Amino acid sequence: MPVKSLSGRLSWGLALSLVILLTVQWGMVSYAIRHLTEDQMASRLLQDSESLLAGIQFDASGQMTIDTTRISTVYQRPFSGHYFVIESIGQQYVSRSLWDHDLLTPAVNAGVQVRLTIDGPDWQRLLSVTHGYLKQDRLIVITVAEDLKQFDAGLRQFQWLYGAVSALILAALLLLQYYIVRRELKPLQMLRANMGKLERGETDRVEMAGPAEIAPVVAELNRLLAAMGNKARRSREALGNLAHALKTRLSILSQIAQQPEIMALPELQNSLQESTEALRRIVERELKRARLMGDALPGQRVNLQEEIGMLVQTLQLMHAGKTLDIRWRVDDGAVFTGDQEDLLELLGNLLDNACKWAVGQVLLSVKKSDGVVFTIEDDGPGCSPEELQQVTVRGFRADESQPGSGLGLAIVRDIVESYGGRLKLGRSQELGGFSVEVWLPNR
Amino acid sequence: MRLLLVEDDVTLGPQLRTTLQQAGYAVDLSVDGVDAEALGDIEPYDLVILDLGLPQRSGLEVLANWRKRDNKVPVVVLTARGSWQEKVEGFKAGADDYIGKPFQVEELLARVSAVLKRSQGLAAGPLTAHGVTLDEATQSLIGADGRHESLTATEYRLLRYFMLNPDQVISKSRLAEHVYDYDSDKDSNVMEVYINRLRQKIGSELIQTKRGQGYLFSSKGS
Numbered sequence: 001m002p003v004k005s006l007s008g009r010l011s012w013g014l015a016l017s018l019v020i021l022l023t024v025q026w027g028m029v030s031y032a033i034r035h036l037t038e039d040q041m042a043s044r045l046l047q048d049s050e051s052l053l054a055g056i057q058f059d060a061s062g063q064m065t066i067d068t069t070r071i072s073t074v075y076q077r078p079f080s081g082h083y084f085v086i087e088s089i090g091q092q093y094v095s096r097s098l099w100d101h102d103l104l105t106p107a108v109n110a111g112v113q114v115r116l117t118i119d120g121p122d123w124q125r126l127l128s129v130t131h132g133y134l135k136q137d138r139l140i141v142i143t144v145a146e147d148l149k150q151f152d153a154g155l156r157q158f159q160w161l162y163g164a165v166s167a168l169i170l171a172a173l174l175l176l177q178y179y180i181v182r183r184e185l186k187p188l189q190m191l192r193a194n195m196g197k198l199e200r201g202e203t204d205r206v207e208m209a210g211p212a213e214i215a216p217v218v219a220e221l222n223r224l225l226a227a228m229g230n231k232a233r234r235s236r237e238a239l240g241n242l243a244h245a246l247k248t249r250l251s252i253l254s255q256i257a258q259q260p261e262i263m264a265l266p267e268l269q270n271s272l273q274e275s276t277e278a279l280r281r282i283v284e285r286e287l288k289r290a291r292l293m294g295d296a297l298p299g300q301r302v303n304l305q306e307e308i309g310m311l312v313q314t315l316q317l318m319h320a321g322k323t324l325d326i327r328w329r330v331d332d333g334a335v336f337t338g339d340q341e342d343l344l345e346l347l348g349n350l351l352d353n354a355c356k357w358a359v360g361q362v363l364l365s366v367k368k369s370d371g372v373v374f375t376i377e378d379d380g381p382g383c384s385p386e387e388l389q390q391v392t393v394r395g396f397r398a399d400e401s402q403p404g405s406g407l408g409l410a411i412v413r414d415i416v417e418s419y420g421g422r423l424k425l426g427r428s429q430e431l432g433g434f435s436v437e438v439w440l441p442n443r
Numbered sequence: 444m445r446l447l448l449v450e451d452d453v454t455l456g457p458q459l460r461t462t463l464q465q466a467g468y469a470v471d472l473s474v475d476g477v478d479a480e481a482l483g484d485i486e487p488y489d490l491v492i493l494d495l496g497l498p499q500r501s502g503l504e505v506l507a508n509w510r511k512r513d514n515k516v517p518v519v520v521l522t523a524r525g526s527w528q529e530k531v532e533g534f535k536a537g538a539d540d541y542i543g544k545p546f547q548v549e550e551l552l553a554r555v556s557a558v559l560k561r562s563q564g565l566a567a568g569p570l571t572a573h574g575v576t577l578d579e580a581t582q583s584l585i586g587a588d589g590r591h592e593s594l595t596a597t598e599y600r601l602l603r604y605f606m607l608n609p610d611q612v613i614s615k616s617r618l619a620e621h622v623y624d625y626d627s628d629k630d631s632n633v634m635e636v637y638i639n640r641l642r643q644k645i646g647s648e649l650i651q652t653k654r655g656q657g658y659l660f661s662s663k664g665s
Contacts, residue, residue: 240524244496247523248452250545255458258548280545284525291526311527314534318541321557321567341528348527 006188010181018173022166030159037151038127042115045129045144048072052084052144058136064091071095079122081147088140105143108132117148124149187214199443201301201337204229228297236291236341243287250280288411293339294418299443302340304330304366311347312364319355326355328364336372337443338419346415347374349408350436354378361431371421371441377428378435388425416440444559444604445469445621447491449479449505450521451498459492459551466552467582467599469624476500483509487620488516489607490559492551495522495533503536510537517562519554521546552579563607570606572662575645577606584644597622598641605650605660614657 055067074082075095086093101121110132120126128145187210194206257272354362357380367373421440428435450456463470473479476497495502520533523544570577574587582599584592600622651659
């Protein structure tokens with residue numbers, strides 16, 4: 001299951017509970033109104049029934065007579081919606097309004113009341129109240145009925161209105177809730193935007209206060225970032241000091257190896273020089289590797305134009321004994337986010353190598369390509385495929401006679417690996433010499 | 444040529460000074476940044492070898508301060524840290540060259556010599572005038588006929604200074620300042636004796652005496 005956003009889940013949950021609440025409320029209110037109104041109608045019908053009863057008389061022959069003056073006119077008009085049926089031992093009196101229609105009348109005993117919903121004339125739906133009475137020792141069953149059409153129409157109208165108002169309220173609540181969720185989750189959105197900035201190296205700390213729930217997270221994050229940064233700086237400094245101390249001692253050793261007294265013992269001098277050189281290589285390689293930051297820390301956006309410009313100036317001075325044309329171009333949109341020192345180490349080693357081998361031209365180009373690609377080319381002799389194989393596999397220089405540490409490529413490979421990038425060695429299309437292509441991914 | 448060596452390590456400093464002196468340089472050694480900065484401003488050094496990790500004031504700061512005061516003395520930075528970041532910072536501060544520790548003595552001497560020539564506007568390669576070549580490795584003279592002639596330490600220093608500063612009138616005191624180190628006894632009468640011996644070896648017309656002003660080494664020939 002994909003990770004859903006917090007605001008999506010909140011919105012859905014709240015919307016669903018609101019719909020359920022409003023629907024149940026609508027049903028309950030409809031039910032209550034129907035119930036109350038029918039009760040009221042039934043009691044009115046019973047009153048009519050009782051006033052009819054008052055007008056019933058039995059003569060001596062047992063014939064039932066009804067005082068018609070007591071009967072309301074609505075019972076006289078045909079199909080008026082108001083009907084009654086009076087039954088007593090084989091006799092039946094039906095309201096004029098019923099015309100020739102029969103009403104379903106249940107048989108009941110005296111004192112029993114039955115309420116029914118029945119079909120009436122003209123497709124009317126009727127609420128009927130049937131009551132059994134005893135008068136002059138005879139059982140009289142009176143059924144009074146009233147058309148429910150008006151009531152049904154009223155109820156439907158009410159239900160529609162209630163439904164419409166509920167829907168409006170629902171919409172308004174959903175809208176309100178959407179805004180509340182958005183507003184309350186704003187700190188999280190800001191945090192997300194800040195993390196993006198952090199990743200892209202546009203800032204080195206999360207710049208926001210946030211509500212009480214988030215503030216501690218932000219504070220802790222900033223503390224961790226600062227602590228990691230400080231630790232990295234301190235360890236770099238310590239490594240620098242260590243390198244200084246070790247290499248100064250190594251310098252002394254290599255000076256001693258050239259003292260006349262030692263020169264007189266060539267074997268001793270040789271082994272002294274070899275050991276010093278081996279130590280130097282180990283110190284150089286391992287300390288440089290340890291100083292690498294890689295992509296462990298949130299990077300800083302490096303100003304490529306400025307750093308490369310400075311580096312090229314430095315290389316011109318370092319190779320002042322040689323007339324070198326070092327050209328470089330940085331494409332628009334090419335961005336490196338990482339550690340500035342790592343980048344300088346990477347480009348410095350590659351450019352220095354190119355300068356050593358070049359006859360007169362070195363070219364550095366920086367392109368954007370789902371990350372960034374640095375290409376360093378020279379017009380030197382380049383490498384044969386076999387030599388390339390060796391250099392690629394072992395990472396050491398092909399020609400031991402060329403001055404220099406020979407550790408350059410090995411360190412370059414360490415840097416590229418620590419950023420999860422790729423290194424490609426080959427022949428330069430443009431200048432004909434050696435070419436190195438370094439691809440570093442976006443963060 | 445007179446150099447200022449700034450190195451705080453108690454073993455490496457004196458050792459390097461000896462090596463450099465054997466290579467024919469007058470060398471003053473300074474062991475801290477503040478002292479080095481003052482010396483570099485007062486004394487007319489031809490070149491400074493500057494370690495970056497110094498007590499009291501870092502080498503980078505010392506270098507930047509010199510450049511701020513328009514002190515253009517050539518500086519070869521000597522450092523053990525060796526990161527490119529530091530190299531760039533060193534050149535940005537005004538260094539002329541850079542050597543990472545540990546180094547081979549030959550490499551240091553070659554770089555010092557190259558920077559000296561560059562700072563005087565001379566082409567790289569051996570110092571030559573009138574068919575006479577100065578061999579810096581053996582501190583001797585190679586004549587037009589290819590014959591080697593040895594030079595004493597002082598003769599070598601003098602000749603190199605002349606060859607690095609051709610066609611200029613050089614006073615006796617300037618010569619003494621650049622050929623002897625701070626602690627030496629600078630007797631200008633002794634200088635005349637050395638110059639006469641040098642004239643005997645390379646030919647008297649190469650070094651002219653400008654009365655009351657000093658000497659002139661001509662690169663064009665008479």
